[in-house]
Amino acid sequence: MVAIADAVPKPARLAARFRFILDRRDVLGAIMVAPAVLYVLLLVGVPFLMAVYYSLSAYTIYDPSWRFVGLSNFVDIVENPVFRQTLYNTFIFTFGSQTLGLVLGKFGALVLLRPFPGRKLVRALVILPWAVPIALATVAWQWMFDSLYSVINWTLIALGVVSRSDAPNWLGTPHLAMLSVIVVNAWRFFPFAIVIFLAGITAVPQDVLDAATVDGAGFWRRNYQIIMPMILPIVAIGLVFGIVFTFTDLSVVFLMTMGGPVGATSVLGFLGFQTGINSGDVAHGAAISLFMLPVLLVVVVAMLRFIRRREI
Amino acid sequence: MAAVSTRNIVKKFGEVPAVNGISLDVPDGEFMVLLGPSGCGKTTFLRIICGLEQQTSGDLLIGGDLVNGIPPRARGVAMMFQSYGLYPHFSVRHNIAFPLRTQRVPSAEVDKKVAWASQLLGIDHLLDRRPRQLSGGERQRVALARALVREPTALLLDEPLSNLDAKLRTSARQEIKQFQQRVGVTTIYVTHDQVEAMGMGDRIAVIDRGQVRQVGTPSEIYDDPADRFVATFVGAPPMNIVARNGGYLGFRPENFLPKDMVKDAAITEFKFRVDRSEYLGSERIVYGVLEGFDPQQVITAKLPPAHVADEWIRPGEWHPFAVRDSALRHFDNDGKRSRRH
Numbered sequence: 001m002v003a004i005a006d007a008v009p010k011p012a013r014l015a016a017r018f019r020f021i022l023d024r025r026d027v028l029g030a031i032m033v034a035p036a037v038l039y040v041l042l043l044v045g046v047p048f049l050m051a052v053y054y055s056l057s058a059y060t061i062y063d064p065s066w067r068f069v070g071l072s073n074f075v076d077i078v079e080n081p082v083f084r085q086t087l088y089n090t091f092i093f094t095f096g097s098q099t100l101g102l103v104l105g106k107f108g109a110l111v112l113l114r115p116f117p118g119r120k121l122v123r124a125l126v127i128l129p130w131a132v133p134i135a136l137a138t139v140a141w142q143w144m145f146d147s148l149y150s151v152i153n154w155t156l157i158a159l160g161v162v163s164r165s166d167a168p169n170w171l172g173t174p175h176l177a178m179l180s181v182i183v184v185n186a187w188r189f190f191p192f193a194i195v196i197f198l199a200g201i202t203a204v205p206q207d208v209l210d211a212a213t214v215d216g217a218g219f220w221r222r223n224y225q226i227i228m229p230m231i232l233p234i235v236a237i238g239l240v241f242g243i244v245f246t247f248t249d250l251s252v253v254f255l256m257t258m259g260g261p262v263g264a265t266s267v268l269g270f271l272g273f274q275t276g277i278n279s280g281d282v283a284h285g286a287a288i289s290l291f292m293l294p295v296l297l298v299v300v301v302a303m304l305r306f307i308r309r310r311e312i
Numbered sequence: 313m314a315a316v317s318t319r320n321i322v323k324k325f326g327e328v329p330a331v332n333g334i335s336l337d338v339p340d341g342e343f344m345v346l347l348g349p350s351g352c353g354k355t356t357f358l359r360i361i362c363g364l365e366q367q368t369s370g371d372l373l374i375g376g377d378l379v380n381g382i383p384p385r386a387r388g389v390a391m392m393f394q395s396y397g398l399y400p401h402f403s404v405r406h407n408i409a410f411p412l413r414t415q416r417v418p419s420a421e422v423d424k425k426v427a428w429a430s431q432l433l434g435i436d437h438l439l440d441r442r443p444r445q446l447s448g449g450e451r452q453r454v455a456l457a458r459a460l461v462r463e464p465t466a467l468l469l470d471e472p473l474s475n476l477d478a479k480l481r482t483s484a485r486q487e488i489k490q491f492q493q494r495v496g497v498t499t500i501y502v503t504h505d506q507v508e509a510m511g512m513g514d515r516i517a518v519i520d521r522g523q524v525r526q527v528g529t530p531s532e533i534y535d536d537p538a539d540r541f542v543a544t545f546v547g548a549p550p551m552n553i554v555a556r557n558g559g560y561l562g563f564r565p566e567n568f569l570p571k572d573m574v575k576d577a578a579i580t581e582f583k584f585r586v587d588r589s590e591y592l593g594s595e596r597i598v599y600g601v602l603e604g605f606d607p608q609q610v611i612t613a614k615l616p617p618a619h620v621a622d623e624w625i626r627p628g629e630w631h632p633f634a635v636r637d638s639a640l641r642h643f644d645n646d647g648k649r650s651r652r653h
Contacts (some may be wrong), residue, residue: 019466067347075352205395205397206394207393207395207397208397208398208399208400209397210364210391210393210397210399211391211393211396211397211399211458212397212410213363213364213384213385214362214363214364214384214385214389214390214391215385215390215410215414215458216385216411216414216415217382217385217410217414218383218414219415220384226399227438229401230399230400230401310401
């Protein structure tokens with residue numbers, strides 16, 4: 001054996017070592033994962049670290065100094081009533097649109113589970129709010145909420161619910177404006193919720209549902225004691241995504257109300273953008289944006305722990 | 313009084329009849345097995361009884377009451393499913409209690425009944441576990457406890473042993489049967505496994521293509537099959553059926569023996585050519601053809617190895633075989649029994 005091994009020329013042995021390098025799991029795995037890791041490091045990690053540093057500095061676009069100021073930016077924003085209002089708005093916006101989206105999603109999923117003529121078409125159409133570019137959709141909604149040409153008001157007047165003289169000014173009244181952006185965001189989110197609910201409900205074994213029926217459970221009991229607890233982990237994952245995306249989102253607010261009227265619909269993402277980019281106060285903008293991190297971290301960790309406990 | 317009785321139940325899915333006119337009476341306390349091949353409609357029939365499916369026509373009586381349009385929860389029957397259908401997010405205790413909770417049984421009563429049912433099935437030490445922490449056999453017992461806890465008029469079992477491995481199946485078979493005798497609950501048990509049917513049923517209803525072919529005790533089904541379907545569906549290997557005189561002649565492989573083993577009675581003789589044999593320890597299965605009959609048709613004989621020496625069975629040899637006349641079964645051209653012995 002030794003003789004044969006010695007007989008192989010050295011360069012050939014070296015070539016053989018590299019010829020099969022891609023067959024090694026550790027090497028191939030590293031190569032495959034590298035682009036994703038690089039992408040995250042360069043486009044998420046670096047900006048994140050920069051934001052952390054900006055938030056601890058006195059950096060503005062007029063005075064691009066990297067002077068370290070500690071936590072004073074954070075103290076500034078927390079003491080600012082506009083920021084506190086915005087933080088409160090963000091919670092209302094997130095909570096409201098997620099709740100409404102989940103309710104619509106559950107309802108839509110139950111409807112779409114039943115066979116009816118044209119179900120496939122409806123299933124395809126229902127995805128539209130999610131697929132349509134948000135800018136286009138929001139323009140349509142903006143006209144529907146318009147103070148003069150609102151089709152919603154026109155309908156309400158035609159139905160006799162409100163009179164023409166006191167028709168609501170949707171985007172001009174603080175509470176109604178918040179309601180409007182919540183409705184639009186829920187409208188964007190609910191197809192996603194439908195998909196989540198559909199996936200969950202169809203994964204519940206038929207035997208379990210049949211057993212519940214024979215055991216005497218009616219529609220409500222089956223839904224809220226069997227199906228809902230069983231799909232809760234899946235729904236919670238969907239909700240984690242929804243919360244993260246909504247909490248950090250500014251597009252609907254930016255396109256529909258610009259945070260108005262008088263900051264009534266301003267959310268953290270919007271305020272951070274206004275302060276850091278539009279006003280050039282990068283340091284405070286970064287501090288506002290970073291404020292989302294601990295909040296979301298707590299929410300996500302709590303929900304993931306909850307899901308793991310419920311894992312069945 | 314019959315616990316469950318059906319009058320000409322028909323169930324059509326579109327134009328296809330899954331159940332095609334089944335009339336069956338299951339007396340109180342009986343263990344009735346519905347036996348049939350896959351897709352014969354036996355599970356659909358069971359689902360009609362518990363109300364998960366609605367029959368297209370026909371009447372269904374449970375405990376003497378007509379329950380045609382009544383929802384499952386008001387029928388007083390319990391069902392155990394093939395994969396048990398345990399609620400994965402509930403503990404065993406909560407699983408067993410569920411059918412009582414839906415009936416709004418008071419809490420103290422629920423606890424008492426859960427304790428009773430779990431002791432009956434020997435699972436009282438598992439009450440705080442989740443279903444996924446249980447073995448297959450334990451899950452089955454939980455499902456059975458859940459089915460029994462509200463003392464149903466009838467217990468419906470849909471292939472409950474098919475998820476267990478072969479060894480466990482044998483013991484579970486005995487357990488279910490003993491248990492049913494002790495509790496005395498009317499039971500309708502669906503299976504495609506004739507060993508389960510023969511071993512457990514007080515009576516068996518053999519079902520084929522949505523119709524009952526025969527209802528009888530295991531020995532009636534085996535010894536006096538009503539038609540060729542029952543004759544060939546029950547028994548392993550199945551009954552030999554050969555065409556003769558415009559009808560059919562049937563005999564069980566264990567009754568088809570070398571002539572010198574059946575000398576003491578009126579017999580019918582055959583010449584049998586051995587093609588192949590299998591030694592199975594307790595028996596020897598011999599395959600071959602009969603002289604004067606269809607040469608393509610394989611006839612099987614089940615011989616006691618103690619009486620038949622190895623060297624006696626050689627492929628290609630012709631041997632005189634015979635069947636006692638009392639063991640012959642005659643079928644007419646349509647496959648129905650034509651003559652009783």
